[in-house]
Amino acid sequence: MHQLLDEVDWEREGTAAVGLLRDLIRFDTTNPPGDEAACVGLLADRLRADGLEPEVLESGPGRANLVVRLRAAEPGDEGPLLLNGHVDVVAAEAGRWRHPPFAAELADGCVWGRGAVDMKHMVAMSAVVIGLLARLGRPLRRDVIFAAVADEEAGCSAGSGWLVDEHPDKVRAEFALGEVGGFTLWLGDQAVYPVQVAEKGVCWVRATATGATGHGSMPRPDTAVVRLASFLDRVGRRRLPLRKSDVATRFVTELAAAAPRPARDVLPLLLEPGWSGLVLDWLVRNPSTARQLGAVLRDTATPTVLAAGAKTNVIPGTASAELDGRIAVGSSQETFLADLGRLAGPDIELEVIRGYPPTVAPADTGLYATIAEVVAEHHPGAVAVPSITPGFTDAKMWSKLGTACYGFAPVRLEQRDGSYADLFHGDDERVPVAGFTAGLRMLADVVARWCVA
Numbered sequence: 001m002h003q004l005l006d007e008v009d010w011e012r013e014g015t016a017a018v019g020l021l022r023d024l025i026r027f028d029t030t031n032p033p034g035d036e037a038a039c040v041g042l043l044a045d046r047l048r049a050d051g052l053e054p055e056v057l058e059s060g061p062g063r064a065n066l067v068v069r070l071r072a073a074e075p076g077d078e079g080p081l082l083l084n085g086h087v088d089v090v091a092a093e094a095g096r097w098r099h100p101p102f103a104a105e106l107a108d109g110c111v112w113g114r115g116a117v118d119m120k121h122m123v124a125m126s127a128v129v130i131g132l133l134a135r136l137g138r139p140l141r142r143d144v145i146f147a148a149v150a151d152e153e154a155g156c157s158a159g160s161g162w163l164v165d166e167h168p169d170k171v172r173a174e175f176a177l178g179e180v181g182g183f184t185l186w187l188g189d190q191a192v193y194p195v196q197v198a199e200k201g202v203c204w205v206r207a208t209a210t211g212a213t214g215h216g217s218m219p220r221p222d223t224a225v226v227r228l229a230s231f232l233d234r235v236g237r238r239r240l241p242l243r244k245s246d247v248a249t250r251f252v253t254e255l256a257a258a259a260p261r262p263a264r265d266v267l268p269l270l271l272e273p274g275w276s277g278l279v280l281d282w283l284v285r286n287p288s289t290a291r292q293l294g295a296v297l298r299d300t301a302t303p304t305v306l307a308a309g310a311k312t313n314v315i316p317g318t319a320s321a322e323l324d325g326r327i328a329v330g331s332s333q334e335t336f337l338a339d340l341g342r343l344a345g346p347d348i349e350l351e352v353i354r355g356y357p358p359t360v361a362p363a364d365t366g367l368y369a370t371i372a373e374v375v376a377e378h379h380p381g382a383v384a385v386p387s388i389t390p391g392f393t394d395a396k397m398w399s400k401l402g403t404a405c406y407g408f409a410p411v412r413l414e415q416r417d418g419s420y421a422d423l424f425h426g427d428d429e430r431v432p433v434a435g436f437t438a439g440l441r442m443l444a445d446v447v448a449r450w451c452v453a
């Protein structure tokens with residue numbers, strides 16, 4: 001641990017962080033509508049109590065973003081570090097939870113509630129870390145910025161996207177730490193910490209089929225609905241081609257190197273076009289892991305919204321589907337659309353409704369090395385692995401300003417804690433208190449090593 005942090009009362013800081021996390025969870029910031037202002041207001045009060053001067057920036061009625069900066073001793077020193085968390089959450093169906101989703105109850109050693117891991121935990125940790133640095137008062141060699149943002153779960157346009165467009169100077173940084181990564185993944189007895197260095201691109205598509213119309217009493221195969229349905233069937237059954245990239249190769253190779261046998265020998269086959277699908281179908285035993293690994297190595301398209309027809313006995317002339325398309329690192333929107341076009345055939349038109357390219361940060365930087373060092377010191381035997389997420393985070397927006405974004409919102413999990421990845425947007429979202437406070441120390445250590453002069 002950075003020597004500056006030896007003098008810190010971690011018992012006290014941990015208790016404060018848990019208290020803050022529970023307070024944040026009690027605000028229902030389900031997005032839509034988000035309604036983050038009250039939650040952000042509480043956060044601002046806490047930061048002021050540490051002597052900081054947070055700015056609350058409203059992107060719309062009830063929509064608030066917080067930005068606070070702790071300045072380097074000499075202006076123009078090294079590039080700023082941005083700590084980032086979003087305060088909005090996805091909806092929770094209370095009836096399916098063992099503890100109410102907005103009560104922030106403490107039970108079985110965990111804080112329970114929507115946002116416990118996605119991602120009010122990182123908001124609380126970041127606030128405590130920047131507050132701690134302010135109180136310790138040691139000179140910094142780079143600015144530390146903390147942005148708690150609205151609207152990540154609905155596309156970022158009232159949150160990080162808005163800050164990047166309207167207040168770029170407040171959030172421009174050399175590096176950012178946020179989603180997704182920094183939590184323990186157990187491969188047998190080996191602890192691995194995936195650190196997101198890349199995320200897939202987005203290409204949402206509307207597919208519209210046209211075809212013969214007529215009376216529903218006389219069926220025919222050339223209708224829009226039948227054509228669309230058979231296209232969607234092809235999309236659902238076939239994998240798009242493997243897309244190898246340096247970052248995917250490094251991810252799989254380092255994951256394999258950390259894994260016990262036989263996974264160590266099998267995982268590299270994921271990078272072989274002839275083997276990749278077979279490994280995913282037959283050799284990766286956990287279906288959720290297979291889905292994740294499969295998704296990061298190729299473009300994917302998932303049909304989600306369907307529309308056709310208004311009357312049971314009338315064959316409609318058009319039918320449409322929206323597909324959630326994701327672009328692999330090393331692929332592009334053009335490649336994806338060409339592959340999808342081959343499955344669609346001539347009677348289906350494809351139209352892009354939203355698109356972002358994949359985001360990649362270099363994994364050979366001083367900050368990445370610092371993260372890897374901290375992981376190994378705080379959790380002896382564990383290793384950091386540069387990973388790719390199939391999802392979409394605020395990193396998409398920060399990277400427009402040239403920021404290199406890493407997914408590092410650390411939580412130390414034990415083997416008995418179960419699958420952490422399934423808690424994102426899941427029922428019974430919760431974070432183990434011990435893992436969260438251990439994560440707080442890891443984050444503080446990374447920030448201190450990287451930023452304290």
Ligand SMILES: [Zn+2]
Pocket residue numbers: 086118119152179
């Ligand atoms: Zn999130």
